[in-house]
Amino acid sequence: MTRTVEMYKCLQQSPQIYRLLMHYLHLVTIPLYSVSIYVLVSKTTKEHRVRGLHILINATNDISAIPSLPFNGNSDVFDLNGLLAFYALMYLIMHIFISILEMFRFRYNVVIDQTSMSYSIVCNLYKVNYGFCILSPIIAGCALPSCLSHQLLYKNQLFDRYNDAVPIEIMCNTAVIAPPITDTVTLLNLSIITILCVLGGIIITTTTRGILKKLDEMSSNMSARTVALQRMLLISLVVQGLVHCIMLIIPIATFLYAIVYVLTNDVIAYIGILVISFHGSFSTIAMIIFTKPVQDGIKGLFRPIVERRSTIQLSAVAILWNKSM
Template identity: 35%
Template sequence: MLPVVHLPYPLLRATGYLADWGFSGLFQFYFLSALIIQTGCSVMEMFYFRYRASVFDYNEKRFTKFVKSFTLAFRFLTILFPTITFGTFFYSIKLQEEYKKELAMKDPSIPEITCYSSVLVAPFSDSVMISTMVMWLGCIVCTFSVIPSTTIYLNSHLRNTKNMSPGVVRMQKMLLSSLIVQTFVHGIMLGVPNIMFVYTIYFGSDLEVAAYVAFICLTFHGFLSTIAMIIFTKPIQNGILEVFRCSVAKFLSF
């Protein structure tokens, strides 16, 4: 999808294979949004799992209720978002046509407005878009509530714990550091484009370069996260090296 942000509202124009196959811009926008939310949910789940793996008596901690409540809320939003958006898809398509015609009358010099492969994001325009924005903001609140607080809590817990051996503590710190680095990558590559997108929806923007940079970040966040996981997680490094050695040995044996 290519961004076009010179309108009062963000206009996203799909130009890939899905557009060539007849999928609307609204469908691709909902699909991309659902994938981003699912990625955020997976990051939340990793922190929740790391918390339970690091704190043996987590059931007795008050902080567990805090982390668990936001994690469950994010799971609920992950399911609710595609349910509402795709459940009201044909209704939203009709609204999109109305919004595009209205803007096309105001500014007929932009041909992308009436294109079926484009989607116009107009906040507070209808119940579906309002619900979408509320769910999106809810996901952001859950993410920024759990990730920093869990990181601070686990760092303090691992420094003061007496229930683990030094070797186990070092391993837990290494795994936590790897998770923090991956989250930092996700925060930059996903969080910054999301913040830019939300800002553009409410206040408008004509920064085409920033929009392209945001889409590049969305595209490559998974690749950079995988590289960070390999670099900062020693067991994964050892596993990859072992696979590589076995592959080389088999190749040389021929």
């Protein structure tokens, strides 16, 4: 039996505080991203320009795409299919995952001898990782027509199983439900995501250990200041990676728990989406805190403004002093 739902029920608004945070707080992050990208591109080395590209990716995803996709974003207004929005959000997260690995690869290439065996192994791991990243959307794209029809089938089966105890809003075009684990496409995508997570963990661990080992070897024939700078850059990179992982993995794990078990608290879901949406901002803040060249670049950018303001204030004081005399 096919069920229908009135359009107005599909366009019910989320809590006001959530809408304000999701759609307008991102505007506050624009100066943060703008200053960081400008400093990284124009004031620092090639390595920092790569980080600038990573921040640009975060900014593009966070400010434009992520607020528009889930939970009463623009996708709801235009009645975009929920499965398409879910796939888009998933591949945006995968895109961020790739950009994080690229930063580790660039740092690794700068330090490690490119003729060594470990370098070849890491390069091959990256190739395999990229292969799976390309394979996942290809599978999803080819199976999309079947997945869309199965979504409707699974929704009706859900109603039949629980005697219409399920909210009718689940039939909205913008809603998406988790298919059975036995679904072929779901099984393939979950397998690919698991492989990507394992490969990502191996790549990050291998590159970090390789860089630390190389820095220990370099300490005997390089200045302490140079080695300290390289360690600082690595620490900054690791902290950024941890911020991304924590702010992505915890919400995703919560959503997976909600899929397998029952999670009736909508507030947790709203918080999870907000955390995912602002992980790029927190990663950028961590990069600024742990990277001294970037701090110096930002200080240099604002120093003329501060000095000019101080000069104006001193001039005003001098004028008042002269008048009092």
